[in-house]
Amino acid sequence: xxxxxxxxxxxxxxxxxxxxxxxxxxxxxxxxxxxxxxxxxxxxxxxxxxxxxxxxxxxxxxxxxxxxxxxxxxxxxxxxxxxxxxxxxxxxxxxxxxxxxxxxxxxxxxxxxxxxxxxxxxxxxxxxxxxxxxxxxxxxxxxxxxxxxxxxxxxxxxxxxxxxxxxxxxxxxxxxxxxxxxxxxxxxxxxxxxxxxxxxxxxxxxxxxxxxxxxxxxxxxxxxxxxxxxxxxxxxxxxxxxxxxxxxxxxxxxxxxxxxxxxxxxxxxxxxxxxxxxxxxxxxxxxxxxxxxxxxxxxxxxxxxxxxxxxxxxxxxxxxxxxxxxxxxxxxxxx
Numbered sequence: 001x002x003x004x005x006x007x008x009x010x011x012x013x014x015x016x017x018x019x020x021x022x023x024x025x026x027x028x029x030x031x032x033x034x035x036x037x038x039x040x041x042x043x044x045x046x047x048x049x050x051x052x053x054x055x056x057x058x059x060x061x062x063x064x065x066x067x068x069x070x071x072x073x074x075x076x077x078x079x080x081x082x083x084x085x086x087x088x089x090x091x092x093x094x095x096x097x098x099x100x101x102x103x104x105x106x107x108x109x110x111x112x113x114x115x116x117x118x119x120x121x122x123x124x125x126x127x128x129x130x131x132x133x134x135x136x137x138x139x140x141x142x143x144x145x146x147x148x149x150x151x152x153x154x155x156x157x158x159x160x161x162x163x164x165x166x167x168x169x170x171x172x173x174x175x176x177x178x179x180x181x182x183x184x185x186x187x188x189x190x191x192x193x194x195x196x197x198x199x200x201x202x203x204x205x206x207x208x209x210x211x212x213x214x215x216x217x218x219x220x221x222x223x224x225x226x227x228x229x230x231x232x233x234x235x236x237x238x239x240x241x242x243x244x245x246x247x248x249x250x251x252x253x254x255x256x257x258x259x260x261x262x263x264x265x266x267x268x269x270x271x272x273x274x275x276x277x278x279x280x281x282x283x284x285x286x287x288x289x290x291x292x293x294x295x296x297x298x299x300x301x302x303x304x305x306x307x308x309x310x311x312x313x314x315x316x317x318x319x320x321x322x323x324x325x326x327x328x329x330x331x332x333x334x335x
Contacts, residue, residue: 002112003162006064009108013101015066016143016150019130019164023061023156026054029125036196043200053120060117060156062163064109065126067133067141068098071149074245076256082298083259084204084228087280089249091151096250102153115158123152128170137175138182138232139197147242148233171195174238185235187221203229208282213293213321216328224298226264226291227280255279264295265310293325300329308335 003020010018033051037044070089079088091098109116124141127133133141133150140148175195183191190201199205203222206214207229214222223231233239257263258276267276272288283290296314299307312335314326 002159005112006109006161010066010105013105014098015068015101015105015153016146017132018064018066019127019132020161021063021065021126021130021163023056023063025063025129026122026125029054029122036199039192039196040198040200043198046199046205050122053122054125056120056156059158061159062157062161063121063126063130063154064116064157064161065121065123065130065132065152065154066105067127067143067150067152069143069146069150071146071243072245072247073249073252074247076253078256079252079259081224081230082226083280084225084230085149085233085243086151087228087282088252089151090279091153093250093279098151106155109155109157113159116155117157118153118155121154121156123154126154127152128167130164131167134167134172135170135175135195136172136182136236136238137180137193137195138186138191138236139195140233142172142238147239148236149239149242172238179237181235181237182232185231187223187231188218191232203231207290207294213324214297219297219325219328220301220332222294222297222301224301226259226261226294226298227283261295261299261307262310264291265314267291289319289321292319292322296322296325296329300325300332303333308333311335 006020007018030051033047037047068091070085070091073089075085075088091102093099106116124135127141128135133143136142136148141150141152142148143150183193188201188203190198192198203225206218206222207225207227258267258271267288269288273285277283277285277287296311299311311326311329311333314322315330317323317326
C-alpha cells in the first residue's frame with residue numbers, strides 16, 4: 001500500500017512516472033562500467049567515480065525513481081545550439097515549480113516514515129530497471145511520450161517496499177542494427193555500438209571539466225556549443241517532434257543577455273559568480289576561463305566574420321588559455 005501511495009503522490013505532483021526497485025539492482029551496471037573502462041581505458045578516471053554510487057550501504061533497501069518531462073519549454077533562439085536543453089530547463093533550479101514539487105515529494109516520503117537520501121544512485125540505470133524508461137543507443141533514457149527529454153530524480157530509502165517486475169528489456173526496440181543516426185551524428189565519435197560511449201570524448205564532458213584548454217584537433221569538432229550538447233538527441237528519430245515549446249521556463253529569457261558569445265567574453269568574475277555560475281554550475285566557481293574559451297571557439301567555428309575583430313583582440317588576453325584559443329582561431333580563419 002505504501003508503494004502505491006508513493007506512486008500516486010509522484011503523479012499528483014507532476015512526475016510522468018514513478019517506479020521502485022531494490023537497492024541492490026546494479027550488478028549488471030557494475031559489469032557495464034568494467035566493460036567501458038576496458039574499452040576506453042583513457043576515460044578510466046571519469047568512470048571510476050560511478051562505482052561508489054552503485055554500491056549503497058546495507059541499511060538502504062529501496063530506490064524510488066521518478067521521471068519528469070521538460071519538452072514543453074521553449075528555448076530562447078540564441079541559446080538553442082549554445083546550451084544543452086537539459087541545462088536550460090534544469091528542474092533543480094530552486095525557483096521552479098519542478099523543484100518545489102520535488103521538495104514536497106521528499107517531505108511526503110519522510111511523513112511515511114522513510115529515511116531518504118538523494119543521489120548516490122545511477123539514475124538512468126534505475127529508471128530503466130524500474131521500467132519507467134528505456135535506454136537509447138545514445139545512452140539517454142526515453143519514455144514513450146517525451147522521448148529523451150526527461151529529467152530523472154532518484155532517492156534511496158531505508159525500507160523494503162513493493163518492487164516493479166523486471167522489465168523484459170531495458171533498451172528501445174527502435175535502436176536496432178538499422179539505426180545508427182546518433183552515432184553518425186556525434187561530432188567527436190564518443191558514441192559507439194552496443195549502447196556504449198567514451199565519456200572522455202563527449203562534448204559536454206570536454207566542456208565542463210578540462211584540466212587544460214582543449215587541443216587544436218578537438219576544437220573544430222565541438223561546434224558552437226558552450227555548455228552541454230544536444231546533437232545525439234536531436235538526431236534521434238524517436239525524439240522527432242517531441243518538443244512542444246508551449247511554455248517559457250522561469251527567468252530563462254533574462255539569462256539570455258549573459259550567455260551570448262560577446263557577453264561571455266566580456267564577463268567579469270563578479271557577474272560570473274553572482275549570476276551565471278549559480279544557475280549553470282558544472283564548470284565551478286573558477287570556471288569563467290572555460291566559458292570564455294568555449295565562447296571564443298564557438299565564434300571561430302561559426303565562421304561568421306562579425307566575430308573576427310573580437311577574436312583578434314583576445315590574442316592579447318592576460319589569461320594564457322584564452323589567448324591560446326584566440327591565436328588558434330586567427331590561424332584557422334586566416335585573419
